[in-house]
Amino acid sequence: MTEAKSSPIPAAVARIPGSKSLTNRALVLAACAIGTTTVRRPLISEDTLAFAEALRTMGTRVDRAEDSWTVEGTSGDFASLGTVWCADAGTAARFLPPVAGLVPRGFSFDGSDQLRRRPLGPLLGALRSLGAEVWPTDGHGLPISVKGAPQQLSGPREIELPSGLSSQFVSGLLMAAPLARGLTLRTSDLVSRPYVDMSITLMADFGVLVDEPEPGVFVVPDQPLRSPGVFAVEPDASTASYVFAGAALTRRAIRVDGLGRNSLQGDLAFVDVLAQMGCSVAIGDHTTSVTGAQLPLRGGFTVDMGEISDTFMTAACLAPFADAPIRITGVAHARLKESDRIAAVATNLRAAGVRVDEGDSWLEIHPGRPQPARIDCHRDHRIAMSFSVLGLRADGIMLDDPACVGKTFPGFFEEFDRLFRDPS
Incomplete structure (x- = not known):
């Protein structure tokens, strides 16, 4: 990493x-x-x-x-x-x-x-x-x-x-x-x-x-x-991707304790994608920190996220805020998760006015200014949490089924608000 x-x-x-x-x-x-x-x-x-x-x-x-x-x-x-x-x-x-x-x-x-x-x-x-x-x-x-x-x-x-x-x-x-x-x-x-x-x-x-x-x-x-x-049990690295992505969009510094270079979870490699986007990443023995860069994020690259496919949606919701398109590949199996995640991400981003191209195993997201949209979560916790990241920099992003986050993180919205929306 x-x-x-x-x-x-x-x-x-x-x-x-x-x-x-x-x-x-x-x-x-x-x-x-x-x-x-x-x-x-x-x-x-x-x-x-x-x-x-x-x-x-x-x-x-x-x-x-x-x-x-x-x-x-x-x-x-x-x-x-x-x-x-x-x-x-x-x-x-x-x-x-x-x-x-x-x-x-x-x-x-x-x-x-x-x-x-x-x-x-x-x-x-x-x-x-x-x-x-x-x-x-x-x-x-x-x-x-x-x-x-x-x-x-x-x-x-x-x-x-x-x-x-x-x-x-x-x-x-x-x-x-x-x-x-x-x-x-x-x-x-x-x-x-x-x-x-x-x-x-x-x-x-x-x-x-x-x-x-x-x-x-x-x-x-x-x-x-x-x-x-x-x-x-370690903290969940897939779930940590949402707060790390929030740091990327808000220029804040976020640290997760209990996740370090010897983590058992491959999804911690999501921070490599954030580094490609220009964020500052620090990985220690038992902690990982991400600090956001000035927007726009760095784009213009292709990344194979097949081995960390539970986090590709998080990256996709950052991509509209990059300075060039970002192409995500290797995620064909994501069509067989809680939802067809490639189609769900593409459809919801398009509903927000973002240009997305897609194939069987890939999608490419172009820079854009997301507009208000109602997000179809498909009862999929990761769709709901990923598009909550998009909502940090886009007004009017509404989830049709926010309760679906209970599948893996019942307290997600409270923690997200504490980190990114609370004035305190």
């Missing part, structure tokens, strides 16, 4: 909640492990609460306190206590069916209409190749039923997984693989690689070392997951 000298402007410290990606990975690994795990500073949001409740329906005890959750590991001895409701949580729908496919019980999974539209086909195909029974047999998404029988696996111990639609398919299978007493997973077209690296790092914390003898081939050894006792 880029590092630059910080500005003498005193930095305001942003209060960023815990990482959703780390929280839900820690929960599923703790549930599969031997022993009890305390997850400190977890994200408490609609998605993580849904994930914890889904684990309870699978027979895992999860006790919640204000600043920590305690998970009693099952060692793979899960129980089916009803239909596992995933709500809107994509991680629940991608991480929990692999667990079900590798234990000798049957589970049913369902979720919201929005989640039902998100594809699971490659993951379900991989589970079938391991000998799990999946209904409906021609299904490509929720609702599904999964039954696994590890003692009688008929499929190969080495499987292939097309992973161009979502890295969560890979993460889900890797984290469940210790329940199958080892597995070799060959991937193709892997997107969002930093999230897979995150899963592998957390597995090491739980005592299982994943080998990668060649790129995209992952070997999980025959050994059980064991609780580390305590796992501490």
Whole structure:
């Protein structure tokens, strides 16, 4: 990541909640492990609460306190206590069916209409190749039923997984693989690689070392997951992108503590994009600061955001304030998230009078002066938060569904106002 000298402007410290990606990975690994795990500073949001409740329906005890959750590991001895409701949580729908496919019980999974539209086909195909029974047999998404029988696996111990639609398919299978007493997973077209690296790092914390003898081939050894006792969750780097972007537009200095050069989260690399736009970035061992530059921001470049695609919308909402077009590439898989994010960003920016060109995997945003517009959030938290950044420099930006930020950051608007709108 880029590092630059910080500005003498005193930095305001942003209060960023815990990482959703780390929280839900820690929960599923703790549930599969031997022993009890305390997850400190977890994200408490609609998605993580849904994930914890889904684990309870699978027979895992999860006790919640204000600043920590305690998970009693099952060692793979899960129980089916009803239909596992995933709500809107994509991680629940991608991480929990692999667990079900590798234990000798049957589970049913369902979720919201929005989640039902998100594809699971490659993951379900991989589970079938391991000998799990999946209904409906021609299904490509929720609702599904999964039954696994590890003692009688008929499929190969080495499987292939097309992973161009979502890295969560890979993460889900890797984290469940210790329940199958080892597995070799060959991937193709892997997107969002930093999230897979995150899963592998957390597995090491739980005592299982994943080998990668060649790129995209992952070997999980025959050994059980064991609780580390305590796992501490970092602030969410994807969420931090909004306050860092706010600094870019307001010439303020914003600091996030708990995110530094050794962060497990690839999305911290968003600050590299801000550095390209002319912002001052300082990354320390345990903190990251961004100070905005004078407008217009620097444009006229192309950036591949495929590995940090959850932040491409934040960059897109900064781009109208640059001095030349900015082209964002490598984000085709973002069309299959909570919404078609490429189309949603392009349509909403055009509604605000900004010129946007787009293709299957890219979009190019031209400089412009955004006009008042009603933003269609598509029930997508990241659309709502990204366009809140746009609203810092554009009057009349109204969100049709501001409450959707509760998926990952229930207190987003209060914190955003504190940092950027409060006169104090």
